[in-house]
Amino acid sequence: MHELKDKAARIGVTLDEKQLEQFKKYYDLLTEWNRVMNLTAITEKTEVMHKHFIDSLLLAKYMDFHKNLQVIDIGTGAGFPGIPLKIAFPELRLTLLDSLNKRLKFLKEVIHVLSLEQVETIHSRAEDGGRQECFRERYDVAVSRAVAGLAGLSEYCMPFVKPGGYFVAYKAGTIEEELKQGKKAVRILGGRIENIFTTVLPGTDMERKFVFVKKEKSTPPEYPRKAGTAIKKPLGI
Numbered sequence: 001m002h003e004l005k006d007k008a009a010r011i012g013v014t015l016d017e018k019q020l021e022q023f024k025k026y027y028d029l030l031t032e033w034n035r036v037m038n039l040t041a042i043t044e045k046t047e048v049m050h051k052h053f054i055d056s057l058l059l060a061k062y063m064d065f066h067k068n069l070q071v072i073d074i075g076t077g078a079g080f081p082g083i084p085l086k087i088a089f090p091e092l093r094l095t096l097l098d099s100l101n102k103r104l105k106f107l108k109e110v111i112h113v114l115s116l117e118q119v120e121t122i123h124s125r126a127e128d129g130g131r132q133e134c135f136r137e138r139y140d141v142a143v144s145r146a147v148a149g150l151a152g153l154s155e156y157c158m159p160f161v162k163p164g165g166y167f168v169a170y171k172a173g174t175i176e177e178e179l180k181q182g183k184k185a186v187r188i189l190g191g192r193i194e195n196i197f198t199t200v201l202p203g204t205d206m207e208r209k210f211v212f213v214k215k216e217k218s219t220p221p222e223y224p225r226k227a228g229t230a231i232k233k234p235l236g237i
Contacts, residue, residue, distance in 0.1 A: 001020040001021075001023060001024050002020070003046075003049065004020065004023060004049050004053060004054070005020055007049070007050070007054050007201075007202045007203060008054065008057055008088070010202040010203075011054070011057060011058055011060065011061050011202060012060060012061060013057050013060050013088050015087075015088060019087050019088065022087045022114045022116075023053060023084070023087060025113055025114055026079075026083060026084075026087070026110060026114060027045060027048055027049075029106070029109060029110055029113060030043075030048065030078060031043050033106045033109070037102055037103075037106070039077070039078040039103070039106060040052070040077075040078050050201055050203070050204055050206070051201075051206070052078075052080050052084070053084050054201055054202065055080070055081070055145075055170075055201060055206075055208060056080045056081030056082075056083075056084035056085060056145075057081075057084050057085065057088055058199055058201065058208050058210075059081065059085070059143065059168060059170070059210060060085070060088065060089070061197070061199060062195075062197050062210055062212070063141070063166075063168070065085060065088070065089040065091075065092060066089065066091065068091060068093070069092055069093070069140045069141055070093045070095075070138065070139050070140045070141075071085070071092055071093065071094050071095070071139060071140065071141045071142075071143060072094075072095040072096075072097060072135075072138075072139045072141075072142050072143070072160050073085075073094065073095070073096050073097065073142075073143050073144065074097050074126050074142055074143070074144045074146065074156055074157050074160065075097070075098060075099075075126065075144055075145075075146035075156070076096040076097060076098050076103070076107070077098060077103060077145075077146075078103065078106065078107075079096065079106075079107050079110060080145055081143055081145055081170065082094050082096050082143070083096075083107070083110060083114075083116075085143075086116055086119060087114070087116075090116075090117075092118070093118045094116075094118065094119045094120075095119075095120050095121075095122060095135075095139070096119065096120070096121045096122070097121075097122040097124060097126065097129055098121075098122075098123070099123070099124065099125045099126075101123050104121045104123050107121055108121060122135070125227050126156035126157065126224065127155075127156065127224040127225065127226065127227045127228075127229075127230065128227065129160070130156065130157075130159035130160055130223075130224045131159070131224065135160055136159055136160065136219075137159070137160070137161065137162045137163065137218060137219070138160065138162065139160050139161055139162060139165060140161075140162065140165045140166070141161070141165055141166050141167075141168065142157040142158070142160045142161050142165075142166075142167045142168070143167075143168050143169075143170070144156070144157055144167075144168075144169055144170065145170040148231060149178055149181065149182065149231075149234060150169060150171075150175070150178050150179060150181070150182030150185070150186070150211060151178075151181055151182045151184075151185035151186075151230075151234035151235050151236055151237055152185075152230040152231045152234050153169055154167065154169075154182060154185050154186050154189055154191070154213065154235075155185065155189060155223055155224045155225070155230035155234075155235055156224065156230060157169075158186070158189040158190065158191055158213065158215060158219055158223075159189070159219045159223060159224055161191075161215040162215065163190070163215050163216065163217055163218055164214075164215065164216075165215050166194075166212055166213060166214060166215065167191065167213040167215065168210055168211065168212055168213070169210070169211040169213070170208065170209075170210065171208075171209040171210070171211055172206075172207060172208060172209060173207075175196075175209060175211070179193065179196070179211070181234070181236065181237050182236070183236070184235065184236025184237075185234060185235035185236040185237075186213050187236075188220070188223070188235050188236060189219050189220075189223055189235070190215055190216060190217040190218055190219045190220070191213045191214055191215050191216060192213065192214050192216055193211060193212070193213055194212045194213065194214040195210075195211075195212040196209060196210070196211050196212070197209065197210045197212070223235075
C-alpha cells in the first residue's frame, strides 16, 4: 500500500493512512468475491494496484475532483474508475451504474465495508437509465472504462451529463479512426471533443488516453436508442 501511496503522489494524488486502508480492504474484497464470480482477470496485488487503482486515479491529472462534483461511472463492473476516485476524493457524489445485479451486490458490500458516503448504485442498462428523468442530464461528469467504440460509448454516457458538464472516456491504443468516426456521434448528442490527453502509468510503459467530451447542449430526446442499437448501428457511421 505504501507503493500505492508513492505512485499516487507521482500523479498528484495524496493518500492518507485511512485511504490506504480503504484500498487494502477493497483489494481484499475484490479477490475474495472474484473466487465465486467473474469481476476481474487481474488479481495479483501489484497488477491490481497499477492496472485498476492507479489507472482509475490517472484522470485526476486532468480534472479537479476537489470540487463538489456529481459523477456517474457507467458500466462500472468491479467499481473502476468510480470507487478509487471516491476513496481518493471523499467529497465526490458518486453513482455506479451496471447492468449486472451481482456486480452491484459486490459494490454495495465495498461501499459498506469502506464506509463510503454519498454513493448510490443503479441496476440498469445505460440506454434505459439515460431515458429516465431522474438520471437524465443530472451529472457534472460521466466516466467509463467500458470497452466500446467512442460513438457507441457516447450514446450510452452523454444523456446522463448536464449541459456544461463532461463525458470522459478512458481509452488505450490507437484511437485515431475511432475519434474520426465518433466526432459526428458526439455532435449529434450535443457535445464536442474538447481535449485528448495521453499519459503513462507511473513506473510502467502502459499508456492511457482520456477523451474529454464537453456537453454543450441537451441531448435530443430520441437518444439513447433502444438497447443494443448504439453498438450495432453507431451514430454517424
